[in-house]
Amino acid sequence: MNVPASGQFTLQARATDQHGRVGQPASVAVRVDNQAPVATLDAVAPILDGQDVVLTGTARDAEGSDITQVELQIDGVWLPVPDESIERSGDLETWLLHWTFPDEERVAHRLAVRATDAAGNVGAATNPVEVTVDSIKPVSTIEQPLNGVHRLTAADSTP
Numbered sequence: 001m002n003v004p005a006s007g008q009f010t011l012q013a014r015a016t017d018q019h020g021r022v023g024q025p026a027s028v029a030v031r032v033d034n035q036a037p038v039a040t041l042d043a044v045a046p047i048l049d050g051q052d053v054v055l056t057g058t059a060r061d062a063e064g065s066d067i068t069q070v071e072l073q074i075d076g077v078w079l080p081v082p083d084e085s086i087e088r089s090g091d092l093e094t095w096l097l098h099w100t101f102p103d104e105e106r107v108a109h110r111l112a113v114r115a116t117d118a119a120g121n122v123g124a125a126t127n128p129v130e131v132t133v134d135s136i137k138p139v140s141t142i143e144q145p146l147n148g149v150h151r152l153t154a155a156d157s158t159p
Helices: none
Strands: 007-013 026-032 038-041 052-060 067-074 077-080 086-089 092-100 107-117 129-133
Touching: 038 107, 052 067, 052 107, 067 086, 067 092
Parallel strands: none
Antiparallel strands: 007 026, 038 052, 052 092, 067 077, 067 107, 086 092, 107 129
16 A cells, blocks of 8 residues: 555545445545654753753654654663653644763763654654763862971062
8 A cells, every 4th residue: 555645634445245235435534644753952062061961952743743752862872851851832842851961071972862753753863963071070289388387488489
């Protein structure tokens, strides 16, 4: 069977028995959705510090199917965005995900996002965005003067 292009269709069937009697036609309205949804990832700072960041974006299905899943890819691993973090408004769905990163110093990560609609169509992943996580605070030390008392005089040039 050839699947028609996306859109609204009416399917009809009519039965004929072995004696040639034809029954009344039965019909059902169906919507065909064979177009994948599109997801976006909002701008992310190129260098992330601290302990976490809130990532946001949108997902939309042009055929009007509901978005059933949004996934964030971090370094090749797909993570689902929790349903409670997806807000639906008409055919546009906004999402957010708190990403808590490990203790890392200047480590690059690649992020992308994709969505799946109610018809099972999986959208293409967005172009990957590279971010650098720098979540380890620097260590401060004092090398001079050494512990103890240091006497400064007017002629002393030691800072």
